Amino acid sequence: xxxxxxxxxxxxxxxxxxxxxxxxxxxxxxxxxxxFIKRRNINVSASFQELEDEKELSEESGDEELQLDxxxxxxxxxxxxxxxxxxxxxxxxxxxxxRATQKQIKAARKCITLIILxx
Amino acid sequence: MAAIGVHxxxxxxxxxxxxxxxxxxxANDAGDRVTPAVVAYSKNEEVVxxxxxxxxxxxxxxxxxxxxxxxxxxxxxxxxxxxxxESKCLVIEKNGKFQYEIDNKLVSPxxxxxxxxxxxxxxxxSALGSDIxxxxxxxxxxxxxxxxxxxxxxxxxxxxxxxxxxxxPSAALLAYGIGQDSPSGKSNVLVYKLGGTSLxxxxxxxxxxxxxxLATNTDDSIGGVCFTxxxxxHLASEFQRSYKHDIKGNPRAMMKLMxxxxxxxxxxxxxxxxxxxxxxxxxxxxFDCNVSRARFELICSPLFxxxxxxxxxxxxHVGLAADDINKVVxxxxxxxxxxxxxxxKDLFPSVELLNSIPxxxxxxxxxxxEAGILLGKDNSLExxxxxxxxxxxxxxxxxxxxxxxxxxTVLFPSGTPLPARRQHTLQAPxxxxxxxxxLYESLEKSPAKEEDKFAQIVLHGLDNKEGGLHEILxxxxxxxxxxxxxxxxxxxxxxxxxxxxxxAS
Numbered sequence: 001x002x003x004x005x006x007x008x009x010x011x012x013x014x015x016x017x018x019x020x021x022x023x024x025x026x027x028x029x030x031x032x033x034x035x036f037i038k039r040r041n042i043n044v045s046a047s048f049q050e051l052e053d054e055k056e057l058s059e060e061s062g063d064e065e066l067q068l069d070x071x072x073x074x075x076x077x078x079x080x081x082x083x084x085x086x087x088x089x090x091x092x093x094x095x096x097x098x099r100a101t102q103k104q105i106k107a108a109r110k111c112i113t114l115i116i117l118x119x
Numbered sequence: 120m121a122a123i124g125v126h127x128x129x130x131x132x133x134x135x136x137x138x139x140x141x142x143x144x145x146a147n148d149a150g151d152r153v154t155p156a157v158v159a160y161s162k163n164e165e166v167v168x169x170x171x172x173x174x175x176x177x178x179x180x181x182x183x184x185x186x187x188x189x190x191x192x193x194x195x196x197x198x199x200x201x202x203x204x205e206s207k208c209l210v211i212e213k214n215g216k217f218q219y220e221i222d223n224k225l226v227s228p229x230x231x232x233x234x235x236x237x238x239x240x241x242x243x244x245s246a247l248g249s250d251i252x253x254x255x256x257x258x259x260x261x262x263x264x265x266x267x268x269x270x271x272x273x274x275x276x277x278x279x280x281x282x283x284x285x286x287x288p289s290a291a292l293l294a295y296g297i298g299q300d301s302p303s304g305k306s307n308v309l310v311y312k313l314g315g316t317s318l319x320x321x322x323x324x325x326x327x328x329x330x331x332x333l334a335t336n337t338d339d340s341i342g343g344v345c346f347t348x349x350x351x352x353h354l355a356s357e358f359q360r361s362y363k364h365d366i367k368g369n370p371r372a373m374m375k376l377m378x379x380x381x382x383x384x385x386x387x388x389x390x391x392x393x394x395x396x397x398x399x400x401x402x403x404x405x406f407d408c409n410v411s412r413a414r415f416e417l418i419c420s421p422l423f424x425x426x427x428x429x430x431x432x433x434x435x436h437v438g439l440a441a442d443d444i445n446k447v448v449x450x451x452x453x454x455x456x457x458x459x460x461x462x463x464k465d466l467f468p469s470v471e472l473l474n475s476i477p478x479x480x481x482x483x484x485x486x487x488x489e490a491g492i493l494l495g496k497d498n499s500l501e502x503x504x505x506x507x508x509x510x511x512x513x514x515x516x517x518x519x520x521x522x523x524x525x526x527x528t529v530l531f532p533s534g535t536p537l538p539a540r541r542q543h544t545l546q547a548p549x550x551x552x553x554x555x556x557x558l559y560e561s562l563e564k565s566p567a568k569e570e571d572k573f574a575q576i577v578l579h580g581l582d583n584k585e586g587g588l589h590e591i592l593x594x595x596x597x598x599x600x601x602x603x604x605x606x607x608x609x610x611x612x613x614x615x616x617x618x619x620x621x622x623a624s
Contacts, residue, residue: 011577
């Protein structure tokens, strides 16, 4: 719980911080260490997590547009001949193929299912 | 793609494979998950593992044990001298380096370690069915530069591509994924490793998913072997009682007893009692003895005390109380002993004791997880340990508790790697029309005083919410030089105040 402000109190910095940052030795293990080093090397100030989120968001929205374009191709495919078909293309991931992340494949499959059910 | 983690201990080696997002220890050709780090040289071949350990009775001068203790050490090192005095095979010094002399041939400790690494590689390959090169190897925290290089060379000679050498306690933390799920928050973890020949205790601070070693202590005078020895001594006196033969001076009989005691010790970790049986131990007499777990605990009680005292001493040294430790991780084969686990639990009554992964497999599992993280990345880390900027002091906010007394809440803990951002939602009574955040800085543990206050943030003209609560979103961002930026936003009205605090130069 925070207390209320007294009469006449205003936002103010009364003095500077007394201690600067200190150097510490850390163990070079774990994914957060890798993330930290990567972030330090590319010199970005924003949080690593935020960058990742933004990237994923843009990828996903890109996919959805693609799905609609690929749809006519679906109708030409013969289900019996499934062994010779490109399943990445069916999902609309033909442009990235094996580089597609789990998340993208999941989203693409969900998207294509919705489209097929609509027709 | 797969990668492996290898732990080479003084008495045992273990390998774990990282595949499909999981790390698992693989069993060797004998079906054991842990391979004794023993190499036996015979006329035309080298034998690694259990077979070498069992045949040591007949081939003692040509069997190398505990190679890790001498690896990378220079002549004159007291540890190396101690090792040579105890070693049963001949160690000579040549060109300022140690060499084993076996059957008139010289063998360097690196070559012995290489054979063990090759064995681990074979084990991993047979489990995966494919060739594998990428590996993370663990080293003890007190290993020097020379020893690390020697170990790295040995692994390289075995055909491995060493991704990184990591410390054993950090690997143990990684195996349990401590601090890996969410990057914020701070906790202290104690790693208790009771290996074959040494006891090492490490306190690690986990902050933002990064591990920092606060204190560490290694005691070479106690290890799993001591427990086996104590049990073997007990068995020898039992033998003397029933057959009136003193076998304590007979090295061969004692070694037979040691092997038997070792097996008994392992089964006593799971069973209530165990049977020791040795064929023709001495003078054609068979020896048969039943040891209960209670008896074993009684024999080893001075050793248990020594194990527990070491923890207390280390905690006292760093000035932490048992309550300051949030988690305890057990590793090393001897940490399986139920009595020891019980004693540690008694010492840390409110602490989570992590032993769900078998303690002798924790370290390789952690190494394999690290290997999985590093796999496929261009890995260019120059230094083994890195220095990074961390915040020096806790940043606190003063509030009141239910009774109206002052209460400080830590918003930004000390030791956080910079740059960092922390976000909190603070609450204030809805009947107030204004809110005041008073910010303090203080060193850990010392209570904040009035002169530690460095800024205040006031939000005026908030909506009156009778009975409700104001929610103030507070975001603290600290740059690498330690300067702080604070943003406070009232969630209802959107009113916002920003301050920037520089560091005094």
